[in-house]
Amino acid sequence: xxxxxxxxxxxxxxxxxxxxxxxxxxxxxxxxxxxxxxxxxxxxxxxxxxxxxxxxxxxxxxxxxxxxxxxxxxxxxxxxxxxxxxxxxxxxxxxxxxxxxxxxxxxxxxxxxxxxxxxxxxxxxxxxxxxxxxxxxxxxxxxxxxxxxxxxxxxxxxxxxxxxxxxxxxxxxxxxxxxxxxxxxxxxxxxxxxxxxxxxx
Numbered sequence: 025x026x027x028x029x030x031x032x033x034x035x036x037x038x039x040x041x042x043x044x045x046x047x048x049x050x051x052x053x054x055x056x057x058x059x060x061x062x063x064x065x066x067x068x069x070x071x072x073x074x075x076x077x078x079x080x081x082x083x084x085x086x087x088x089x090x091x092x093x094x095x096x097x098x099x100x101x102x103x104x105x106x107x108x109x110x111x112x113x114x115x116x117x118x119x120x121x122x123x124x125x126x127x128x129x130x131x132x133x134x135x136x137x138x139x140x141x142x143x144x145x146x147x148x149x150x151x152x153x154x155x156x157x158x159x160x161x162x163x164x165x166x167x168x169x170x171x172x173x174x175x176x177x178x179x180x181x182x183x184x185x186x187x188x189x190x191x192x193x194x195x196x197x198x199x200x201x202x203x204x205x206x207x208x209x210x211x212x213x214x215x216x217x218x219x220x221x222x223x224x225x
Contacts (some may be wrong), residue, residue: 085112
């Protein structure tokens with residue numbers, strides 16, 4: 025029914041109305057600061073810096089989804105948006121797959137979740153099904169492992185691949201991936217806050 029509320033919603037559709045207290049900072053961190061898996065390293069060379077930033081954004085995705093059941097992972101933003109944390113995991117899986125496997129490695133492979141008929145299938149088909157959530161995480165981690173191996177094995181950041189827009193270097197892809205994750209972690213912040221009021225990190 026249209027009046028049904030989702031996770032984190034009260035009668036008026038807000039976390040506050042549902043009795044969720046919005047907190048920020050040290051009071052409600054996802055993990056204690058000393059257990060934060062993300063790096064706080066000093067200056068490094070270009071490859072080290074780019075891969076460290078990308079690694080930390082990938083870890084942030086996992087932090088933002090931590091402790092949620094399938095309903096929480098599939099909880100949508102606000103109409104007409106189709107955004108959900110599960111949709112983000114599925115979408116970022118396809119982004120990883122596209123740039124590292126298809127473009128840079130030149131593999132002739134299809135999408136994991138997107139389809140020719142529905143470019144937004146990663147989001148549109150995200151549902152509160154534990155099996156879908158598990159499959160999404162397995163696929164995402166598989167693509168991340170491939171990307172990390174590719175970067176580790178690359179002789180330098182000048183390695184190139186081709187795509188319909190032209191030629192792109194590994195350097196460009198790493199910068200783009202940081203940009204992609206950074207944008208979507210902003211979405212993840214708001215999605216998680218709507219589910220249970222957790223913010224920060």
